[in-house]
Every structure is written in structure tokens, then in C-alpha cells.
Amino acid sequence: MKLPTIKGFDEAAFNKYLKNTGWLMFGRILSMVVGFMVARFLGPVSFGDLSFADAFTAIAAAIGALGLDTFIIREIINDPSKKDEILGTSLFLRLSVNLLLIPISIGLYLIFHRLSNNPGAPLTYVVILLSFAAFFKSFNVIDSYFQSQVQSKYVVQVQNICVILSALVKIVLVILHLPVIWFAWALVFDGFILASGLMLVYRLKGFEISKWHFKKSRAKSLLKQSAPLILSAVMVSIYMKIDQVMLKTEGSKAVGIYSAAAKISEAWYFIPVAIVTSVFPALILARKTDHERYLKRLQNLYDLLVAISLPVAVIITFTSSFIIDIIYENRFEGAETMLPIHIWSGVFVFLGSASSQFLLAEGFTKISFYRTACGAVLNILLNLWLIPLYAGVGASIATLVACASSTFYLLLIPKTRKQGIMMLKSLFLVTAFQKIFNR
Template sequence: MKLPFLKGFDEEALNKYLKNTGWLMFGKILGLAASLVVTRYLGPELFGDLSFVLALVTITGAVGALGLDTFIIREIINEPNKRDEILGTALWLRLITNSVLIPITIGVYLIFHYFSATPGDNLSLFVVLLSFISVFKSFNVIDAYFQSQVQSKYVVHVQNSCLFITTGLKFAVVLLGLPLIYLVLVLLFDAFILATGLIITYQNKGISIFNWSFNKARGIKLLKQSFPLILSAVMVTVYMKIDVVMLKPIGSVAVGIYGAAANLSEAWFFIPTAIISSVFPAIINARKTDLERYQKRLKNLYDLLVFISLPVAVFISLFANDIIHLIYDKEFEGAGAMLSIHIWSGIFVFLGVASSQYLLAEGYTKISFYRTLTGAIINVLLNLWLIPLYGGVGASIATLVACIISTFYLLLVPKTRQQGIMMLKSLFLVSAFQKIFKR
């Protein structure tokens, strides 16, 4: 029996989705298990230090990808004979940008450290080491190549292999009782072996990275095309990570407790992306042939995402304290209250991911950027107000409010208002109640 929320979607496609995402589910569960073990091992203070550094390098490193992936794929499809030039140009652009970002990231940290209320904890070495992760991520251009050839399975094999290796290393660090620096080195090693694995996989296809070349004209063209996506990527990263950075002046313990709650809350955020990547081609196809069916499928998608996320939010918020005590013990006291608030942001993240695909399909890229920008600004302003008053609880409230406003930003724009209303109806289970009362 198929759930009513799944009506309008091809059953074969859904079965294919379940098979294709099995590896992803397993990988995420394994990664979450390792993260929970590491968090408990480090305790609030050291985990807070690690979370802060990772948030900082993620925010500054958001520029490093240059928003090029979509354009690399498109360029290779349009000009397959220029593959080496396209990949070589994209790689050098990323390597140069990410190399320049290393001293910038260190400088940002030193300024933050100088004005911080907790000057005793010098994390400069961690910042330097983790800044190199973005340099290794430059080789993700190879992933874009395999996507252009519809051969992502090769990248999946590499990612899974790296996951098993680094998870084993994390458990070894915990079992041997090694200091935090070893976990930092494991994270850096993970980025290194992923880049190495991608290069080896590419070489094994009978083509060579050594044939890649840089073309200045193509580089300028790619940067002009991707500039709006660079801004969007930075705003998304600020939106998701700024709370951790802004909590740091209160202390590493506060960051660690909040980070423990946020990691649990965000552990399942990959689910909407996995679902949407499977069903959205059917939605796009309906847009070309039947607009009424297109809208109905969007409504069904929103209903499905609420159907998944709402019960989880209710359950987690009711038992948040018990879950925190079970997983982390008493060291992370206070994380339960944060988790019970933060978990509700998942509903709006789910709807936001789905509606972002709608905006992309309709060509509303500016609206998508303004929506993310609004969420980032709201999050920063609320953090400035609420963190000094309520600490991690304030950061959780700020995240939730920012997610709500960002998701339903569509209500403020006339041409997307109907889509916002559709999401609102899904949120309040209007379709479900209509089906009940029709019986």
C-alpha cells in the first residue's frame, strides 16, 4: 500500500531511490556513530574547540568551491573535446583561491582570538591544519566530471572507502586516548585520501590529469557565470555555521554543548536532498507537459517531507533530555533544551530544500539568493541579541526563527506566493485533514 503523500510518483522510481540511497544511509549512520563517540570522548570543552575551528574554516572555505560544479558539468557536456581544458582551468582556479584563503582564515582567527573573551585557548595550529582541507577539496572537479558522464558510482566507491578508513582511525584515537590534535590530523587525512582516490579513479579510466591545461579566457568566463553561486554558497554557510562562531566568546564549553545538540538535530538533513534528487526529475517532466500535475506533485512532495519531519520533531523534543543523557552522559547537561528547540528547524530545512529546487526549475535564482541572504542576516542579528542572554538556547531559537523566515520568504514575493501558501498548507496538514473529512 502506497502512502497518500506518494501518489503521483512512479513506484519504480521510488524503489530505485531506496536502492540508490542505501549506501548513503549506511554512510551517514556510520559517520554519525563515529561523531557521537568522538564527541563523548572529547567532552564539551575540547569538542567546542574542534566545532569552532571547523565552523570557521567552513565559512571562509565556502568561497573556495567557486560555485563551479554545475558549470563544469554543463561545459563538459556541451564541449566534450575541451574536457582537459575545462577541468584544468577549474582546478587551478580552485587551488589558487583556496591557497589564498589559508592566510585569510588564519588572519580572521587571530583577529577573533585577540578580541575574544577567552584569550587562553590558542587554536592557531588547528586552524592552519584544517584550512588545508579546502585545498584538497579543489580536486572535487573530478567528481563533477563523473557526474557529467553519469558515472557517479565511481565517486561513491571512493567516498565509502575513505569513510571506512577514517572512521576506523577515529575509533583508534578514542581507544588509545590520544589528544585532539590526532583527530584534527584524521580530518585532514580524510580530505587528502579522498583527493588521492579521485585522482587514481580518474587515471584508471584511461585518461590523465597530467593532460589538463589552464585557459585564461575560459577561467574568466567560468568565474563570471559562477559569481552569484559563490555569494549564495557563502550565505548558506554563514546561515548554517555562524551560531557556533558567535557562541565562542562565551566559552568552548558552551560551543561544545550546543554543537552536540546541533549535530544530533542536523544528522538527518541529508534525507530531503536524497528524496528530492530521486523524485524531482518526475516533477520537472510534469512541468513540461502538464502544469496542473506539476503543482500537484510539488504539493505531494511538501506533504511527504512534513509527514517525515514532523513526527521526528515531536518525538525528539519530548525526549530530548533523555536522548542527550543516554548518548552523551551528564557532561553535556543543558544540550537537551537546545535539542528540543533546534530539532524543529528540520521541518523548515526540508521544505526549504524542496522549494529551492522549485526556484531553480523556474529560473528564480535571484529570489533564491535573497531568501538565503535574509535567513543569514536574521540569524546573525538574533544571535547577537539572544546568545548573550540565553547562550546555546538563544542560538537554537535564532536558528529556528531564521529557518522559518527563510523558508516562507516566498510568501513575500508575488510570483512565488502561491508556492509559499502550498508549503504552509502542508505544514498545517491541510491535505491530511481534507482526506480524513472526505471519508
């Protein structure tokens, strides 16, 4: 399918990178629909339990990724002859760390459960299963290889097949009215089949995982480069997921209602990830060859992401009650109040995803960490204040403020202030009007 020319992204090569985004749509939409169906079936309490366990283990999973994804892409682009060394070292590092994280996650949950004022039924087995589900994400290094070759469509095809299989399994679980532990097993199955599919497509493309090898010096180099991003990824995970963990003190039902609203709000977050991942090689190339074009592409990227996220936020704000009623019927009362607040976080998540690519391209990994750390700390402090007062509504406000503050943290740093101003121009449609009136 030929992509239409996009204003500001009219170079043939740039459209090549954007083309991969279209492959994601079917799988993501199907996954979203099935996710809504599962939430409606489980109801606020059981869905709250599953969401809490998923949020709790997601923080550990962020550590297990080691912040390596984009560095793998960059290393392979810069030195393609060393791909087996880069991939082998990266996989070994991830597998080792994720194995260590499984008992740590379980131990931390047991401590949290013991100290919680409103612990509810133990979720130990659910946490154990979701910890193993995160382990299989180690094989996403294969995804990074195909991204480096601008061949993400092969990975997306595998993902779509896995999404279909996953959807069928979850539909069967709903039909059989099975308890929440089975849905935790389904998430483990998701991770397993995706890892298997990635290994299979890599082999079908004529490559051998058996040729991968570990090199100590490469491991040190990767970890040294990615160390700030490991902490940054953890901080991102904290300020995106900590609300669901902290809401558990208000009970599983409160977590479930909030998670139902957040699930709708966050359903769109794959779009900026897909776009910025697809265009990252083009940004790197432009930075090397034409700095003016590089800045222009960044501004156009901000404009594009605002053009997608802003209308979604406005529409959902005014139709939240209708949307909640259609998707969940009357099972999540209160979610319609949280959704109009939480949905605006997406505008800042979209812009933050794009500016993260700028920080990475410029080597500003410490700034990336500082801004996400500030967002995470702010979110925790606001949750401590607002959750006891307003429960899920308070968590929604905390998330919105944290996302906005983290994204525009760049305005506080002199060498990144220009990017912050560029994002503000996009957010307030300044560049959009300039393009209209300069035609």
C-alpha cells in the same frame, strides 16, 4: 536493491534517480556514530574548540566551492562533449581560490582571537589544519560529473570506504586518548583520502584527469552564473555555523554543549541533500518537456521531505533528554534543553533544500542569495541579542527562526509565492490529506 514505489514518484525514471539515495545510508550512519563517540570522548571544552574551528573555516570553505556544483552538472548535461573543459576549468578555479583562502582564514582567526572577550587557549594550529582540509574539497568536481551521469553510486562507494577508514583512525585516536589537535589532523586525512578516491574512481571508469584543461571564457561564464550562489553559499554557511563562532565569546564549554545538541539535530541533513541531488536531473527534464509534471514533482518532493523531517522533529522533541543521556552520558549537561528547539530547524532545512532546486532550475539565483542573506543577517542579530541572555538556548532559537524565515522568504516575492504556498501545504499536511481523501 529495488526501491519500493513512492506515492507521487512512481515513474520508473524518477525511481532511478532516487535509488542513489540508498547508497548513502551506511556511510552517513557510521560517520554519525563515530562523531558522537568523538564528542563524548573530547568533552564539552575540547569538542567546543574543535567545533568552533570547524565552523570558522566552514565559512571560508563555502567561498572555495564557488557555488559551482550544480552548474557543473547542468553544463555537462547540456554540452557533454566539453566535459574536460568544464571540469578542468572548475578545478583550477577552486584550487586557486582555496589556496588564497588558507592565509585569509588564519589571519581572520588571529584577529577574532585577539578581540574575543573570552578567547581561551589559542587554536591557531587547529584552524590551519582545518583550512587545509577544506582545500581538498576542490576535487568534488568529480562528484559533480558522476551526478550529471546519474552515477552517484560510484562516488558514494568511494565515500563509504573513506568513512570506514576515517572511523578507524578516529577510534584509534580515542583509544589512545590523544588531544584535540590529532582530531584536526584526522579531518585533514578525511579530505585527502576522499580527493584521492574520487580521482581513482574517475580513472577506473576510463577517464583521464590529464585531459582536463582550463579555458578563460568558460571560467568567466561559470563565475558569472555562480556569483550569486557563491554569496548564497556563504550566507547559508553563516546562518548554519555563525552560532558556534559567536558562542565562543561565552567560552569553549558553551560551544561544546551547543555543538553536541546541534550534531544530533544536523545528523539528518544529508537526507534532503541526497534526495534533491538525485532528483535534480529529473526536475530539469520535466521542466523542459512537461511543466505540469514539473510542478507536480516539486510538490511531491516537498511532501516527501516533510514526511521524513516532521516525525523526526516530533519524536526527538519528546525524547531529547533520553537521547542526550544515551549518546553523551552526563558530559554535556544543558544539551537536552537545546535539542528540542534546534531539531525543528531541520524541517525548514529540508524544505529549503528542495526549493533551492526550484530557484536554480528557474534561474532565480539572485532570489536564492537574497533569502539566504536575510536568514544570515537575522541569525546574527538574534545571536547578538539572545546568546548573552541564554547562551546555547538562545543560539538554538536564533537558528530556528533564521531557517524558517529564509525558507519562506519565497512568500514575499510574487514570482516565487506559489512555491512558498506549495511548501506551506506540505508543512501543514494539506496535500497529504488531499491524497488520502482523493483515493
